[in-house]
Amino acid sequence: MAKHVSVSRRIFIFFNYIFLGATAFICILPMINVLAVSLSSSSAAAAGYVKLWPVDFTLDSYKYALSKPEFVRAFIVSLKRVALGYVINILLCILVAYPLSKSKKTFKWRDFYAWFFIITMLFNGGLIPTYMVVRYLGLRDNILALILPGAVPVYFMILLMNFFRELPQEIEEAAYIDGAGYWTSLWKIYIPLSKPALATVTLFIVVGHWNSWFDGLIYMNSMENYPLQSYLQTTVIGVDFNRASLSNLASLAEVSDRTFKAAQVFVGSLPILIVYPFLQPFFIKGLVLGSVKG
């Protein structure tokens, strides 16, 4: 179909592309600037010469960051947290979503349990009582303090429950006649059929664990147990002189504070930047799944 395109439409399209492109550029500009700073020499960065491209290219700040045992240790704590947290979260998410996806007719207690979980989304004890519970259970300085309080991700559980509900009931009924119980049916039918939904939930859980920092800050007494984001919070954002050991100050003079901080920020976001382009379609699907369908 040949379409006539009016002049005003052409002008609109032209400016529309310019506006959208410019906005996208402004959104990414801060990241590019900080990346350029992290790759520049400390004198150029301190003098404010660095714009969008490194000046006097050097990897010194990265070498310095990676040579700090605290930084590497925090990175490893984060990896542990993501792995363990993911396994527990996804397991509990599935084990709760499946029974709740049953109708009230098949599972009499369904509504009771559903409300039991929904209420926690509407109301919670708040920061201090939750902190006290973790403290009295002796979980401080234990990695479980970062995982158990949010062990059931209720929002994603609802998302998965809705996905389970949409699956055709006939398959399970047929399996039941063949002697398959709920465990078999969950394992052999529901999980394989829900791969797209599980992939989306997986990504959000992993990113969530990687990005969490506040729980590490309050539940870990010793900095050795900080995950990377909590570590960066104290070293890059809040300069806490009580905790920074004085021996570092000498080497800080060589690598300027600014380039070093920029390098750490960049390493802290690297895992997300690496997986981001591949996972983006899943994220979009998840966002739409979660918000439009509810």
Next chain:
Amino acid sequence: MINNKRLRELPLHLMLLPGVLCTLVFSYVPMAGIVMAFQKFVPVKGIFKSEFVGLENFKYMLSLPNIYSVLWNTVFIAVMKIIAGMVFPIIFALLLNEVANDFFKRSVQTIIYLPFFLSWVILGGILIDILSPSSGIVNQFLSYLGIEPIYFLGDSKWFPFTLIISDTWKNFGYNTVIYLAALTGIDPTLYEAAIVDGAGRWKQTLHVTIPGIMSIVILMAVLSLGNVLNAGFEQVYNLYSPQVYSTGDIIDTLVYRIGLVDTQFSLATAIGLFKSIVSFGLIVLSNRLANKYAGYRVF
């Protein structure tokens, strides 16, 4: 048969058990811990032996000199974020919807919601660097235009707007995707009918596109009512400093400082409880409204 049915339900209970236990311990026990708000809680005595003081903590909360400015800051920052977080994504989604080139469209989407996936620690580190009055790129650009350097994070006049703009930066890509999904969901035959009726592009937008996304716009607006007291703890905590407490301190940061820094556990719990109750009321109200006007149900 009835016995059989109950037996058949047993595995479902077993599946729920670990999740129920975790939720009981880490969500319901803290709810019981709210009693602290009505006590003069001392950690050594524990929750059962601490002295009961009734509403004393709430009275004390209202006598705090900064409580009203903190309340105002919270509501102001949160409401401005909600407004900016709706207007900008809707406009952006409408414009993006007009783009025919699929590659350009996808690239723009990918870029604009990258900040959504980075933590406020990372974004805070980036913002502190680019907004620095001496060497930050933003103030360099302003001085190039002949504008005096602005201390975005240290000047209490600018601080709330820095929060609102940087929050929009982090989140507008995410919201754009939601509105874009609603836009692509509009029945194409409506456009064809409009063209037959002689509607140009502008009329099509006005009479087909905008009514087509109106229900989701209303839904998002109503649901955001529950966030009126959520001004964004993670963001404020990473960006604020004592110089900007007068305009940037919010309920959540106040609770954190009173509770975990000054260890006045009961007072902090009382302030937190006050916020939880108001928020709970707002969420229930917003869900009622959403159900009434958009037929929305949470589950």
